[in-house]
Amino acid sequence: MAYWLMKSEPTTYSIDDLAQARGKKGFWDGVRNYQARNFIRSMQPGDLAFFYHSSCKVPGIVGIVQVTQSPRPDETAFDPASAYFDPDSKPENPRWFGVDIQLVEKLPEIITLTELRHHPALSELQLLKRGNRLSVMPVTKVEWRVILDLHQ
DNA sequence: GCCAACGTTGGC
């Protein structure tokens, strides 16, 4: 089982949107970056991910989600009306993928980006690397544990 | 295949 970190802009899709969705389930889509796409395609049911709020007043980890199914084609790429439309992605040969997730837990308190930056054991966290812009990235088991323990 | 121009991301 693998661990991940997924970013979302709360004005677009927040942890509360997921919490209020039916079954607390959602489909993570709209990723249009090949490296991120490759990470998505390597996800497996049961994988866990931190849900991260980006581009907002206080960026940070706000919850934990679980991958419920194998990744599947991102259909927003086929929809000309969608902001994520990509005419080069065809249903018979999809270029972009998304993944089904379910909320496991909304954290009682946000673990802020500042806190993450502060912890020496997280110096190698992809999120903190210079110039990082990926919307989804792997987290090691050790990092996962350290982050969860931050608020213990 | 190079690289300049451009668009996007995302923290501050």
Next chain:
DNA sequence: GCCAACGTTGGC
């Protein structure tokens, strides 16, 4: 709103 960093595009 600024701007650094980075990916993508397209001319050559």
